[in-house]
Amino acid sequence: MTTKKAFAPRELISENRPTLWMAPLLAVVTLFYLYPAFEVLRFSITNASLQAPDYEYTLNTFVSVLSDSVLYKVLRITAIFVVASVVLQLLLGLMIAVAVNRARARRLPGMVFMRSVILSAWVMPGVVIGIVWAIIFNEASYGLANLLLAPVGLGDVAWLSDPNLALMSIVIANVWRGTAFSMILQYAGLQSIPDELYEAAEVDGASALQSFWHITIPQLRPILMINIILITISTLNTFDMILPLTGGGPGQATEVLALHTYNVIFREYSLAGGAVLAVIMLAISLTLTLAYRRLLRSEEAL
Amino acid sequence: MRSRKTQRRIGDVLTYLVFAVALVFFGGPLLWVLSLSIRTPQEVYITSLRLIPESPTLENYVEVLISAQFSVFLLNSLKLSVAGSVGAVLVAAPAAYAFSRLDFRGNNTLLIGVLALQMISPLVVIIPLYRYFARLNLLDSHFSTAMVYIAILVPLATWMLKGFFDGIPPALDEAAMVDGCTRFGAFLRVTLPLILPGLTSVFVLTAILAWGEFIVPYILLSQPSLLPISIGILNFQGNYAETSTQVVAAGGVLAMLPAIATFVILQRFIVRALTSGAIKG
Numbered sequence: 323m324t325t326k327k328a329f330a331p332r333e334l335i336s337e338n339r340p341t342l343w344m345a346p347l348l349a350v351v352t353l354f355y356l357y358p359a360f361e362v363l364r365f366s367i368t369n370a371s372l373q374a375p376d377y378e379y380t381l382n383t384f385v386s387v388l389s390d391s392v393l394y395k396v397l398r399i400t401a402i403f404v405v406a407s408v409v410l411q412l413l414l415g416l417m418i419a420v421a422v423n424r425a426r427a428r429r430l431p432g433m434v435f436m437r438s439v440i441l442s443a444w445v446m447p448g449v450v451i452g453i454v455w456a457i458i459f460n461e462a463s464y465g466l467a468n469l470l471l472a473p474v475g476l477g478d479v480a481w482l483s484d485p486n487l488a489l490m491s492i493v494i495a496n497v498w499r500g501t502a503f504s505m506i507l508q509y510a511g512l513q514s515i516p517d518e519l520y521e522a523a524e525v526d527g528a529s530a531l532q533s534f535w536h537i538t539i540p541q542l543r544p545i546l547m548i549n550i551i552l553i554t555i556s557t558l559n560t561f562d563m564i565l566p567l568t569g570g571g572p573g574q575a576t577e578v579l580a581l582h583t584y585n586v587i588f589r590e591y592s593l594a595g596g597a598v599l600a601v602i603m604l605a606i607s608l609t610l611t612l613a614y615r616r617l618l619r620s621e622e623a624l
Numbered sequence: 625m626r627s628r629k630t631q632r633r634i635g636d637v638l639t640y641l642v643f644a645v646a647l648v649f650f651g652g653p654l655l656w657v658l659s660l661s662i663r664t665p666q667e668v669y670i671t672s673l674r675l676i677p678e679s680p681t682l683e684n685y686v687e688v689l690i691s692a693q694f695s696v697f698l699l700n701s702l703k704l705s706v707a708g709s710v711g712a713v714l715v716a717a718p719a720a721y722a723f724s725r726l727d728f729r730g731n732n733t734l735l736i737g738v739l740a741l742q743m744i745s746p747l748v749v750i751i752p753l754y755r756y757f758a759r760l761n762l763l764d765s766h767f768s769t770a771m772v773y774i775a776i777l778v779p780l781a782t783w784m785l786k787g788f789f790d791g792i793p794p795a796l797d798e799a800a801m802v803d804g805c806t807r808f809g810a811f812l813r814v815t816l817p818l819i820l821p822g823l824t825s826v827f828v829l830t831a832i833l834a835w836g837e838f839i840v841p842y843i844l845l846s847q848p849s850l851l852p853i854s855i856g857i858l859n860f861q862g863n864y865a866e867t868s869t870q871v872v873a874a875g876g877v878l879a880m881l882p883a884i885a886t887f888v889i890l891q892r893f894i895v896r897a898l899t900s901g902a903i904k905g
Contacts, residue, residue, distance in 0.1 A: 439654075446880040449855075
């Protein structure tokens with residue numbers, strides 16, 4: 323502190339200024355976020371490899387990654403994975419939240435148990451979720467998914483080794499994992515809707531379905547939007563669950579952007595190529611954060 | 625009046641229908657894995673939905689804990705999660721206090737900046753850190769791994785703690801300052817104890833997130849004796865999956881149990897932390 327005085331006026335380190343309070347946070351942010359982000363940007367314009375210490379600055383890596391058809395295949399798979407997961411998590415989460423909220427209002431038993439079971443799926447490590455679903459989607463006839471479908475007479479389904487089914491399977495596993503978060507958000511949102519709105523609607527003779535469309539949905543809109551952004555980001559960053567489930571396969575059928583980035587760096591040893599992909603990931607997160615900020619602002623303005 | 629009542633009854637039936645479907649979808653896989661974990665190898669291959677095996681056994685758990693070193697992995701996970709969440713709360717608490725109490729230029733922008741960090745994939749951060757740590761000889765170290773855990777948990781912790789500080793009237797710490805406390809003294813003796821439930825929430829939630837953390841230890845640690853459970857179980861699945869589903873299932877149950885047990889016991893705190901962080905901002 324005393325050494326700082328030489329170049330910082332006394333009031334900068336006064337306890338009524340944020341400097342000292344923020345110092346640990348700023349140190350962590352600089353070392354573990356700003357410096358790495360800068361390095362990722364720098365490596366993206368080199369030809370660095372994970373194995374060789376030397377590299378040169380060049381834009382060739384950027385050009386070759388962006389012109390490689392693999393990137394577009396990966397982006398398409400990522401988009402399907404994210405959109406399907408987000409839509410299903412949102413709808414299922416909302417449905418369960420409405421049921422839980424209704425059970426609370428009507429004092430029906432079983433609500434806390436219900437919530438605990440769903441949240442259990444969410445608190446589990448992602449790798450374990452992948453392992454659980456690898457067991458469920460076991461393609462032999464003793465796998466749970468096949469056992470359940472046996473009466474339908476489809477025979478043994480190739481849940482994880484058929485490219486299209488594999489993508490659907492990772493979506494199912496991800497919906498299983500993430501629905502709890504949407505449910506909790508929507509439930510909190512439902513509780514913040516004033517009861518008077520529903521009472522007024524009831525007096526006016528509105529049906530339950532009508533109040534849902536004309537009161538619940540518009541009132542929930544800001545939270546639904548925030549929810550969409552948050553789960554989009556967490557789905558984009560998903561990587562752990564997919565490894566034990568499909569490993570990105572068959573072929574590259576379930577290789578999403580995060581997994582692809584990992585593979586380019588640690589399997590192909592292309593640090594520069596991975597850095598270009600990381601820059602793309604950063605750009606997506608940044609865009610979504612800006613959208614989130616706008617939403618929070620407009621909500622405050624209300 | 626009558627139709628209202630029938631409508632209510634239909635509503636109740638629908639509510640329980642949603643509950644039933646959700647219970648089967650979310651609880652079913654857990655029960656199935658639990659059931660597999662207490663089966664003998666022969667009973668894995670039966671094609672029936674029966675959950676309780678004819679001759680239940682704990683053999684698989686013994687094998688996983690002792691020969692597969694799961695006890696070591698579990699202990700490593702515990703160390704890393706506690707270090708990560710304690711560290712994150714220590715770094716985040718003073719910053720969150722400043723965001724909540726001090727009026728300074730750029731307060732809002734900085735806070736949004738912290739939020740933006742939370743959106744960054746740990747993968748992006750870990751790529752350059754891997755190279756950096758390799759040069760400093762910090763790979764395969766719990767210390768450096770825990771530092772990165774702290775860094776990853778700090779944005780969420782700051783954001784949530786700020787929400788909890790906002791819930792305490794500033795008049796309380798100002799009163800302590802009038803009575804002769806410094807601001808830091810008031811923070812330590814008045815404000816922090818008041819948000820103790822909030823601190824607990826943040827601690828529990830970050831510890832659970834750290835328990836599941838994957839990319840960071842996957843890249844920074846390779847020595848088997850240092851691996852947390854998330855990596856240990858992945859390697860284990862790679863070696864065992866084909867031959868012994870029941871052992872992998874037992875490993876899965878052991879890996880999920882601490883997180884689920886913590887959550888069920890402290891559920892109240894977690895639900896509060898989640899909603900305060902995401903909604904109130």
